[in-house]
Amino acid sequence: MLILYAGTIVLSAFLLFQVQPIIGKMVLPWFGGSAAAWTICMLFFQVTLLLGYLYSHLTSRYLAPRRQAWLHAGLLLTAALTLPIVPSNNWKPSVGDDPAFLLLGLLAATIGLPYFLLSTTGPLVQHWFAQERPGSVPYRLFALSNFASLLGLLSYPLLFEPRLTVKEMSTFWSLGFGLFALFCGALALSGRGRSTAPHTLREDAIAGKPTWRDSLLWCALAAVPTVVLMAATSHLTANIAPVPLLWVLPLVIYLLTFILCFESARWYKRWLFLPLMAVLTPLLIACTTFPSLMPRGIVWPTLLFSVCIFTYCMACHGELARLKPQPARLTAYYLMIAAGGAIGGIFTGLLAPRIFNDDYELTLSCIAAVCIVGMACHHRPSEPMQRGARIKAAVFFTTLVGVLWGANAIWPTVPSIKARNFYGTVKVKDTEPGTSQVRQLTHGTIVHGRQFLEPQKRRWPTTYYGSNSGAGIAIAASRNGSAQHVGVIGLGAGTMAAYCRPGDVYRFYEINPLVLDFAGQYFSFLRDCPATKEIALGDARLVLDAEVPQQFDVLAVDAFSGDSVPVHLLTTEAFNIYFRHLKPDGVLAIHISNRYLDMSPVVRRAADSFHRTAFLSQNMSDPQHGTTAATWVLIGQRDRLVPYAGLHELPPAPDVRPWTDDYSSLLGIMK
Template identity: 35%
Template sequence: MALLFTITLFVSAALLFWIQPLIAKTLLPILGGTPAVWNTCMLFFQGVLLGGYAYVLAGVRLLGVRRQAALHVALLLLAALFVPATLSAFATQPSIAGDNPTFHLLWFLLKTIGLPFFVLSATAPLLQKWFAAIPHPSARDPYFLYAASNAGSLLALLSFPLLLEPNLRVSEQGRMWAALYAVLGLLVAACAIALWRDGKKATEEEPVSARDAEGQNAFTGTTDQDEAITTMRRVRWTMLAFVPSSLVLGVTTYISTDIAAVPLLWVIPLALYLLTFVIAFAKRQYIPRRVSSRALAAAALVVVLVYASGATEPAWILVLAHLIFFFVAALVCHTRLAEERPPVKDLAEFYLWVAVGGALGGVFNALVAPALFDTVLEYPLMIVLACALRPRDESAEVDARARLFDLLLPVGVGALAAALGVLVMQFEIGNVGRIMLVIGVPLMLINHFLTKRPMRFALGLAAVMIGSLVYTAGSGRTLARERNFYGTLRVTESGSGAFHRLQHGSTIHGRQFVDEERRCEPLSYFHRTGPLGAVFDVFNARRPASNVAIVGLGTGATVAYARPNQQWTFYEINPAVIEIARDPRLFTYLRDCHANAPVEVVLGDARLQLQNAPPRHYGLIVLDAFSSDAVPAHLLTKEALDIYLSKLAEGGLIAFHVSSRSLNLHRVVAGLAQSANLSALVFDDGEHDPINGKEPSQWVTVARRAEDLGDLNIDPRWQPLDKEARPSVWRDDFSNIISVFRW
């Protein structure tokens, strides 16, 4: 009997967490490839999960276990009518533009996948309730089924990017998912029959203590399970679920923003999140509380050093640091949650409050934080809060004097960080040395004096992050900040006052001279002495057509290459970018530098908006649609290339900006060019000239014929793309980030 319930829960959880990355990946092309797609989907999933748990709690109380079993089987059959077998509805949605398409996306998810997901989300806690009503040796403590459920979720998440996505198209996965849903229906029906046949007449078990329950977790010898369920206990459950939920979205946004918005980078944090549940709710305690608490303190010190310093390289080490911290923080919270779980009779309510905490994490990150903060402040806030939830060291003081020092010592450490930040600017010290003095020294003091008391430690970390702002402020005055669904934008003035710079996430997206005489010089990755300058030289010399399309507006710097007889069209999905580029207090390229050429800015996703252009309309298409340091993967697929080629005039050129700290994107373009039998050259320009505003950049230019590339063929800086070790051709339903990652 236990095996039947275990298999059913495993399949249910696998379906639940298979559909999440599958749907989000399918939605990426209509939402600009932004990491917020995943955060919004997670908000939806967490909200429906909460609804499912509320349904379980209310159903058991109003109907009893037996009658709710009949209701659930009926709902499972009804939901089968709404299962999207091919997911084609997702791929054919119209463009969604504007500052905040979050609610449009939530409504679309609700009406397409809402009912099946609701039924699946309720299945895990409900089956555990059914099992508890069956005469079985393990029925008095069915929490081991929770671990089995999370194991199924974990397997599905890891299988998606490693096995399913590389080998199956989205439509094929949709059909497989629908078939497995039918299998689940049979399994749930079998569980219901077992309940009706063998279930006890009473629907509630007597409370069982932590010591007496068979198969009980061996965390402590306490009787936490027998405590009355007070308001404060519910608050603790909610908070211990809220912090990891917010952290998983925060760390996912961090990774996706600077690498790519792809399922592989979504599922790693979520898989770690579920793994901590598996470990915390297992029958044995694999990681002692004291070990995980100390590991959290160490990981927090490292991640605060990385975060406060603004480090961006090497990417894999930084990503690893954030993931390790997240894993340990989630483990500490979920272990405390497992220790406080109630007896079987209150199981449904326990899961409900855990779901409330998870949903609040999604609401906070996807809705509240973007409305309240113009930077990604929610992530460091959750770092601090997670550290505050650490178990207190048994040797720590607990008197009033200690509580006073919980406030005074962090203030002192923060003041020290600020003072050191001012001091280092007076001396010629390398950047690494400055970081170690301003951030490293205060963190060493925290490690030595503040770790025993969680609140003192957490406030100390917050003080260092705040105090170190004095140091980072020395890099330039902030002129404007914008945050919306598509990310965080910041415009700064350089320390010398010579430039204005646009920054998205951690990456510079363009700059402009303040000096009027040089204001119309294209800078950064678009410098006249760089790859794009050479591309425009060839284009203007051959002139296959006078129309130019630029995917990605940025500061508008590329318009400085315009000629009077040309027609320029920019495609930009982010309204905030358009506002910044058109604000003459920030940048004036669009106002002053277009050489009287007509310039149009089209709001919306480039792939969808380009389809409205006439066939073979553009002589040059420039792809520069970055999200922080990553190109949205859906702009580098075969389907995307087909659109570009359909709009490219005979003899025209397509220029791909493929600069990335983390990915070898030129290899992706190489695969696309080879599959379409195109000629392609790459220019890896490593020159960095900060005085003249030039950044290193890498560009790939492709054309239908080699002769269309003109003088690029004889320019030694332009080289043929490496024909060896090319990755598979990316498609809308296939991408392989690992194959192009810079290790």
């Protein structure tokens, strides 16, 4: 029976964290593949976890053990009948849909019941264990559950994604869920010892019933590290190193702190983590407020954020483990932990983008962590504490919060125009006045366009779109004296419109309404363009797939947010859509500038699938003309592209497997 308990816990936790990246890979491309979409996915997982813990608490409290067992077995059978997990195309977003709520509905319809039942397993199985083995401490099963979650999370990018397609992973996951349903159903129906246990547990519960202050503190200690996790992940992937693999690292650290704190009390030391928070909080706030203070590159910023996540989560989870109740109150305790996680997820995923115009969650969560840990140090005064710990804690968090808020009030701010929505924060900022004053559009810290404000320079194509870049060469190579039809995936500041001539038709595809508003209001590329301009709002691939062939002379694909990769725009199916909209002699230009990934082999394999020739274009930066270094791949007729200097044909890439909607892996293209 002990093996069955442990096996059920391990399998459920492993599947719980395996399904997250699997379903994410299926549906995130429909929503732009952004970090914001992943944040909404995490919100769904947190809320469903809360519902699972609520179910465990209520059924354990109000149902007889036998009725609870039959109810749970019936739900397991129902969930098994909903497999495999395949999202319906009816959930694909259209213009005007709220991406956040649509994504939540899609996840609920696709994996809602299986994920809900997996979420119930931890507290429910630990409750059964405590009933059948009175006097035992089931909290190590919670550490085991988090260890299995860690294995599930790490095995996906390292073991499963590089070898299996999405359909194969979905099939294996469904088989794993079927095995889990058998294990959990057998465990539910075999609990003979539970019929005599409730009386003893009820007496224990009455004797040690926690106060409302206990419950609120449990909730707060779970909510704050959730906000730290989600806010730091968003900041790390959007501003420091937007590599999708780094979405995994903060979650690994978060789970590791749960494992350490609930495995043994020896891992959490107040004398270490309280001073660490005192040092890291002002450092992190300063670096996020003034990005120039952040070390360059990926290693040191990632290390700083990782240490911060570990410190705050370790402190909060350490205090949470210190305040855990007797096993009789186990389900109520886990319910408040799940409630805290859901509150943190709702605040970060739904409320913050609507009430803030910038990314303030990380700063607020750092200060909140200091305050909550300080309150936890005061809680349960009857417990032995280190000498002078209360006074030190009070001075620590009161002084620190005062200093931080005072510093925030006197820090100079850089004038800028900014707004925020589901897709992130968009800012417009002008450089100092002078002969070459420039207006810049950024998404997070990633530049999405610049424009000279001098009248004679404001129509110059800048940043990645200079005349010697792949974009400029594609425009020049496809001009034949007649009007030109150009498609652009990714509007930015509208810089590509600098190439338009009277009679041309330029059609832009943009997923973020804020970018469209800012490009039209604060930049003049679109206004100055004498061609016919068309704007299609929505995910470019979905919009193009629904349109009749456009017969583009050039189709430029530049929908990358920094170094993150919208995988769904680089698959064979996506290239099939592109070529359907291009003229036979048209040019497809793919912007692949990236500090961490070499995407040229992926594009070469896609071009090979359609028997097309791919050329690499790399240009250097030219500050006088406002252009930056950029790497493009041009796919078109050889005789049109060969004459241009700086182009060379991409070599074959036999070691890279072609990307499809069913398969992609970043491991094989990392620099």
